[in-house]
Amino acid sequence: MNAVVRSEPAATARRDADRLVRQHAVLVKRIAYHLCARLPTSVDVDDLIQAGMLGLLEASTHYAEGKGASFETFAGIRIRGAMIDALRKLDWAPRSVHRRSREVAQAIRDIERDTGAEARAGDIAARLGIDLDEYHRIVQDSVACQLASLEDLGTVDPSDESPDPFREVADLGFRAALVQAIANLPERERLLMALYYQEEMNLKEIGLVMGVTESRVSQLHGQAVTRLKARLADWRDATVGPRRA
Secondary structure, eight states, X not given: OHHHHHHHHHHHHHHHHHHHHHHHHHHHHHHXXXXXXXXXXXXXXXXXXXXXXXXXXXXXXXXXXXXXXXXXXXXXXXXXXXHHHHHHHHTOSOHHHHHHHHHHHHHHHHHHHHHSSOOOHHHHHHHHTOOHHHHHHHHHHHHHHTHHHHHTTTOOOTTOSSOOHHHHHHHHHHHHHHHHHHHTSOHHHHHHHIIIIISOOOHHHHHHHHTSOHXXXXXXXXXXXXXXXXXXXXXXXXXXXXXXX
């Protein structure tokens, strides 16, 4: 009898977890397709969904009500984190993409420091000694490399009962720096980022709003993300020191 009584809470918890998974499976697909829309075609959305389902399962067994976060918010963090971890393990981006992305970001920093004005695509391409078509290819490829830094932002997990105080300060500092960097983007890039990340519109929808082609939206998005990377590098250097080469 005691064994049966002791097993009832565990069985109830399992049923609750199963219910949460069934109810929020659509959340996994929504996040997967949203991420996949900004990744190279070589990334399979089914791989993201599989990773996201594992994140949802983990969330369903660790969620505790009354800690300030709804299950959908809590699960969304775990799902997105699981997908990003899977992308990192795939390591689909060749080293040349990372290297060229760093070169573009550095060129933007140098131009804006030298001129005190926003670095334009033509100026950046000229600084790198490449044509505009190659420049746009580089920034579009680099967007996916920078996905993790913009998506999970070093977010503190709401389930963590004893977070590292320094981590919280760094997280808040980065968020503040990111908000400021976005606010200081050129007007078109700022609008694009708001439509893409806040309104969750796709590139085609943004193109209709902005009156440009989907291809041009993709170029502007890549440039905006790379510009943010360049400007946030100054915050990183001031906070944790410059990275060693």
